[in-house]
Structures are given as structure tokens and as C-alpha cells.
Amino acid sequence: MRAVDGISFTIGRQETFGLVGESGCGKTTTSRLLLRLDRPTAGRVLLDGQDVHALTGADLSKYHTRVQAVFQDPWSSLNPRLRVRDTIAEALVVNRRVSKAGRLERVEEVLHQVGLPLAAASRYPHEFSGGQRQRIALASALASDPELIVLDEPVSALDVSIRAQIMNLLKDLQARQQLSYLLVAHNLATVRYIAHRTAVMYLGRIVEHADTESLYRNPLHPYTKALFAAALPADPDAPRDDMILSGEVPSPIEPPSGCHFHPRCPFAMEQCSRVEPALKAVAAGHVVSCHLY
Amino acid sequence: MNAAEPIVLEVKDLRAYLYTRWGVVRAVDGVSFALGEGETLGLVGESGCGKTMTGLSILRLLPEPAGRIVQGQVLLEGENLVTKSEAEMRRVRGRRISMILQDPQTSLNPVFTVGDQLVEALRMLHTDGERALSHRAEEALRRVKVAAPEQRMRAYPHQMSGGMKQRVVGAIAVAGEPRVLIADEPTTALDVTIQLQYLTLLKEIQARTRLAMLFITHDFGIVARMCDRVAVMYAGRIVESGPTRALFRNPRHPYTEALMASVPRMEASVERLPSIEGQPPPLHDLPVGCRFAPRCRYADDRCRREYPPTFPIGPAHEAACWRVEPSPSSR
Numbered sequence: 262m263r264a265v266d267g268i269s270f271t272i273g274r275q276e277t278f279g280l281v282g283e284s285g286c287g288k289t290t291t292s293r294l295l296l297r298l299d300r301p302t303a304g305r306v307l308l309d310g311q312d313v314h315a316l317t318g319a320d321l322s323k324y325h326t327r328v329q330a331v332f333q334d335p336w337s338s339l340n341p342r343l344r345v346r347d348t349i350a351e352a353l354v355v356n357r358r359v360s361k362a363g364r365l366e367r368v369e370e371v372l373h374q375v376g377l378p379l380a381a382a383s384r385y386p387h388e389f390s391g392g393q394r395q396r397i398a399l400a401s402a403l404a405s406d407p408e409l410i411v412l413d414e415p416v417s418a419l420d421v422s423i424r425a426q427i428m429n430l431l432k433d434l435q436a437r438q439q440l441s442y443l444l445v446a447h448n449l450a451t452v453r454y455i456a457h458r459t460a461v462m463y464l465g466r467i468v469e470h471a472d473t474e475s476l477y478r479n480p481l482h483p484y485t486k487a488l489f490a491a492a493l494p495a496d497p498d499a500p501r502d503d504m505i506l507s508g509e510v511p512s513p514i515e516p517p518s519g520c521h522f523h524p525r526c527p528f529a530m531e532q533c534s535r536v537e538p539a540l541k542a543v544a545a546g547h548v549v550s551c552h553l554y
Numbered sequence: 555m556n557a558a559e560p561i562v563l564e565v566k567d568l569r570a571y572l573y574t575r576w577g578v579v580r581a582v583d584g585v586s587f588a589l590g591e592g593e594t595l596g597l598v599g600e601s602g603c604g605k606t607m608t609g610l611s612i613l614r615l616l617p618e619p620a621g622r623i624v625q626g627q628v629l630l631e632g633e634n635l636v637t638k639s640e641a642e643m644r645r646v647r648g649r650r651i652s653m654i655l656q657d658p659q660t661s662l663n664p665v666f667t668v669g670d671q672l673v674e675a676l677r678m679l680h681t682d683g684e685r686a687l688s689h690r691a692e693e694a695l696r697r698v699k700v701a702a703p704e705q706r707m708r709a710y711p712h713q714m715s716g717g718m719k720q721r722v723v724g725a726i727a728v729a730g731e732p733r734v735l736i737a738d739e740p741t742t743a744l745d746v747t748i749q750l751q752y753l754t755l756l757k758e759i760q761a762r763t764r765l766a767m768l769f770i771t772h773d774f775g776i777v778a779r780m781c782d783r784v785a786v787m788y789a790g791r792i793v794e795s796g797p798t799r800a801l802f803r804n805p806r807h808p809y810t811e812a813l814m815a816s817v818p819r820m821e822a823s824v825e826r827l828p829s830i831e832g833q834p835p836p837l838h839d840l841p842v843g844c845r846f847a848p849r850c851r852y853a854d855d856r857c858r859r860e861y862p863p864t865f866p867i868g869p870a871h872e873a874a875c876w877r878v879e880p881s882p883s884s885r
Contacts, residue, residue, distance in 0.1 A: 283745035390833050420600040421772050425816035425829035432826075447746070454818035454827065474823060491750040492820045493775030497799045499821065501779075505754060506747045509715050 266465035279456030333414035335394030392423035471547035559590030568626035583790035596781035658719035669707030717748035796871030
């Protein structure tokens with residue numbers, strides 16, 4: 262199965278790169294490839310020019326301090342038997358030789374950065390709400406002073422009133438510490454709020470990729486258009502240009518020929534079932550893979 | 555509410571509490587609303603605000619033995635469901651009020667085919683023979699736009715996608731031609747393009763059958779699309795309710811206002827979202843006055859002392875907040 266099938270993108274320093282798409286589009290696999298949780302069949306993931314899947318020894322330890330992750334579910338990503346301080350310090354013990362006093366100091370530093378009281382250090386995860394747990398997860402990701410954090414659905418499990426708190430915290434941390442983020446999310450409004458550039462994935466491929474503003478103002482790929490049209494704006498008077506797609510996402514085990522989207526595409530032409538469209542630049546920094554352009 | 559529509563369901567001062575070892579959880583604490591024929595009311599709020607418990611109370615499906623309706627009435631076409639026996643309630647569920655839950659996986663039995671489960675549901679409603687029931691089941695699948703229903707009848711739930719399973723759940727829910735459908739976050743587990751298909755389907759069913767729908771959600775996009783009226787719940791109570799457009803254009807309760815402002819927009823870029831600090835109070839340890847007061851930027855001493863009654867704001871629009879109290883005010 263080609264979960265991710267020939268995609269390319271770059272993430273700059275202090276930049277957020279958003280990956281959007283529906284379940285099975287390959288966005289989570291992409292993040293796992295970055296995190297070395299999966300190995301690519303072909304192609305490379307380069308961190309400052311170094312192939313992360315070829316790293317060994319000291320370089321590999323270094324990689325683990327530079328790249329961290331925060332996942333969707335703050336209930337399952339924290340060890341329930343460890344105090345917050347130990348969860349955070351674990352990241353330091355594994356990655357760096359730091360004295361005990363130095364570790365405690367660092368724990369206090371990162372708790373402060375994520376807006377938790379110092380008293381949180383000696384408590385257990387179950388004593389916290391979902392939003393606070395996500396802050397703890399973020400604190401342990403920050404402990405090793407990383408440059409890139411993979412955020413896989415960081416707010417989708419949180420309550421509506423808590424999401425803005427965490428999204429604002431992510432933005433503040435990025436500005437203060439020059440962090441880069443890979444943001445994987447299905448909520449298009451969340452991505453618009455946080456990401457500087459965004460790519461839309463469908464069945465393992467990037468179908469469109471642009472500056473977030475340019476993408477949201479002027480989506481070009483028929484799938485992007487349908488995806489955006491399906492996201493319901495929180496406004497009863499918003500125009501309803503419904504483009505209801507027929508059918509469902511086909512199985513990635515046997516994807517359709519040519520353009521993967523052609524069986525559901527209202528604009529499909531004869532060549533779409535035969536020829537896979539190349540990614541083509543249609544404006545500065547805006548590329549789309551569709552025979553219409 | 556559309557004054558012209560006859561009221562199908564009316565909930566009056568409903569209180570449903572859970573008696574747990576941590577204390578009394580006041581999950582539903584004085585909730586009132588009415589639902590007209592063919593109308594959709596959105597019940598909006600965060601997890602733990604009591605919206606699901608409100609839905610379960612209406613059907614008398616509170617978790618036993620902890621949950622109990624302690625006060626209030628649920629009037630279905632004038633009949634009070636709160637005082638009915640369990641046997642009588644079994645004739646209400648599925649025939650007069652149905653419910654669709656968030657996760658179709660938990661609503662369907664994994665070891666029976668979709669056809670078996672539909673026939674089973676239909677057997678409660680009709681006295682037909684097996685052949686006729688099977689035909690009805692196929693017809694029910696066709697009505698929720700399941701492709702190739704005769705083949706799907708033989709499929710097990712795990713062989714279907716999430717969207718397809720939720721359609722089957724929908725088919726079972728409306729098979730008995732209920733008057734009221736309670737939809738509790740029915741699309742939360744679905745992808746957005748599939749969500750839109752499903753919401754459109756529910757609207758079509760409603761247009762055909764004049765169903766009254768109680769739509770439980772936390773998503774303002776769904777509310778804007780689906781609901782005629784909205785009731786916003788916070789910590790067990792409705793804090794504001796009104797026609798959808800009025801509520802979006804002119805939210806008057808500070809919670810509604812702050813919640814709407816904190817949601818990122820798909821259609822506009824925002825530099826910084828105003829967030830609501832803190833979190834909802836635990837339902838077993840509620841503050842004395844207004845339950846939103848600890849997070850409210852307008853709160854004063856009176857708010858912390860006295861829970862505000864519901865004041866009218868506009869046509870069918872009301873809020874429980876001292877700030878909207880009609881003058882002459884005591885301040």
C-alpha cells in the first residue's frame with residue numbers, strides 16, 4: 262500500500278507547515294516518516310541537509326533533541342504513573358547528560374513557558390484537564406529545546422473553549438523560540454489560523470500546495486474546492502456553494518489510475534483516468550496537480 | 555420557534571442528577587425548551603455541559619443506578635414521559651423518539667449483518683413476515699442512499715466505512731417513523747466531505763417526514779447550517795437561546811459571545827483569537843451564583859452571588875445573564 266506516494270515539501274525555520282486531508286490521505290504517515298517512526302521505501306527526509314533515516318550514534322541522539330512531537334490525545338500520550346516532573350525530565354535523561362538540579366530547573370522553565378504553575382510538577386496526569394494535559398505534553402516536547410515539533414491534531418480532542426488557548430500558546434512559543442512546526446490536522450480553520458504554508462493531500466499525494474492565505478482565498482484543485490466547501494462556516498448567512506462529492510475516498514491499497522481523484526471529480530476529463538497530473542506552479546508559491554491548469 | 559408549527563416535544567425545568575461517590579453531579583439542572591414539527595433545535599456546549607445527558611433524559615436512558623430525573627417534565631405531544639413505566643417507554647423509543655449517537659461502531663452489533671439488524675428493528679414495528687421485513691429493510695437502506703442495498707444487507711458493520719455505518723444507524727433510527735430525532739454529534743467521527751453528505755441526508759429525511767430534530771453538537775458550523783434555533787448550554791443549564799441568525803449576529807450571553815469569538819474561521823484570517831481562560835466548573839461542585847462568573851470578564855459581585863433568571867432580549871431570543879436584565883435595573 263502506498264500510504265505516501267512521492268511527496269516533497271520543505272519547512273523553514275520558525276515556519277508552520279500545515280498538512281490537511283481526510284482520513285487515509287497519508288498525512289499522519291508523513292509525520293511518522295519525519296519522526297523516524299516509519300522508514301520510507303524511497304526518498305529522503307532531510308534535517309538541515311542530513312538524511313534523518315541514515316543517522317547513527319551521536320547524530321541520532323542529537324536528532325532526538327532537535328525534533329519532538331505532540332499528539333492528539335492528551336489522555337493516552339502521558340504516562341499515568343509518572344509525576345509531571347518525571348515525564349518532562351525523562352526527555353532530558355534520554356537525550357542529554359544533565360545534572361539532577363539542572364533537570365529540575367529545566368522542568369520549572371518549561372512549565373512556566375506553557376503557562377502551568379510550578380506546583381504542577383509534583384502531580385500526576387489524571388489530576389489535570391485535557392487542555393492542561395496538552396500543555397504538559399508540550400512542556401515535555403520543549404524540554405530538550407527542539408527546533409522542529411510535529412503537531413499531530415494538537416487541539417482536535419480538546420473542548421472548543423480550550424482550543425484557542427492552546428493554539429495561541431503554540432503561536433507564542435513559536436515566536437519566542439523560533440520553533441518550526443509540522444501541523445497535521447483535519448480542521449481547516451485550525452490550519453488557517455496557525456499554518457504559514459499548507460499542502461492538501463489526497464490518497465498519498467499532495468494535490469495542492471501554497472501559502473495558506475493564497476490557498477484559502479483561491480483554492481484551485483477540485484478536491485481542495487470540495488474539501489473547503491464541505492467545511493461549514495460558522496455563519497448562517499454564508500453563501501452555500503455546495504459541491505457535494507459523490508462516493509467516498511477509495512482504498513489506498515488500490516487507488517484509481519491517473520489522477521487519484523478522477524472518479525469523484527465533477528470536472529474529470531478523458532485524460533484524467535490515464536495520466537497522473539504533475540504539480541504545476543500557477544502563481545508564486547502556489548502549485549497544483551490537476552489537468553485543468 | 556416558528557409559532558406556526560405545532561409543538562411536538564416540550565421539556566420543562568428538567569433536572570437529571572447523577573449520584574456518585576464524589577457527590578451529586580447536577581448534569582441537567584433546570585433545562586427548558588420546546589421543539590416544533592419539522593424544526594431543528596441545536597443544543598450547543600462543551601463536553602460535560604449536560605447536553606448528552608439532556609438527550610438521554612428525554613428517552614429515559616440515563617446510566618443506572620446513578621442517574622435519576624429529579625424534577626421536571628418531558629412532554630411528547632402533551633404526554634409526560636417522566637412518569638411513564640419502562641414498558642411504556644419501550645413503545646416510545648424508536649417509534650416516537652429515536653436517537654443517533656456519535657460513534658456508529660458502538661450503535662451496531664459487530665456479529666450480525668446489517669440486514670439482520672435492520673430486520674430486527676423493523677420487527678418491533680411491523681407484524682409482517684420475514685420476506686416482507688427484508689423488503690422493508692432494503693427500502694430503508696435505499697432511503698438513506700446506501701448504494702446496492704440488496705448486497706449491503708449481507709454485509710457486517712466492519713465491512714463498511716464510517717459514513718456508510720452511520721447511514722445504517724440513521725436508517726434504523728427513522729425506520730419507525732418517529733416524530734422526534736435526537737442526533738448526538740452524529741458526524742463527529744466522519745470526514746468533512748462525508749459529514750456534509752450525511753447532514754444533507756438528514757435534512758432530506760426531515761423535509762419528507764416533518765421530523766422534529768434535536769441536534770446536539772459543539773460545532774458552530776453545523777449549527778449555522780442545520781438549525782432553526784439554538785440553545786447554548788453551560789454547566790447544566792441553558793444560558794442563551796434564540797433563532798440561529800439572531801444568536802450568531804447578536805450573541806448576548808458572555809459565554810456565547812466568547813465561545814463564538816474563540817472559534818477560528820475558515821473564511822477569514824485572524825491574527826489572534828480571543829480565548830476563554832480557565833475551564834468549566836465540575837458539575838459536582840458548582841459555584842453559587844452564575845456558573846460562568848469565574849471565567850466571565852464582566853462578572854461582578856451580584857453574578858457571583860445570585861444565578862440570573864432568563865431575560866427576554868428579542869423575538870424568541872433570551873439569555874440568563876444580569877447584563878441583559880431589562881431596565882430599570884438595580885445597577
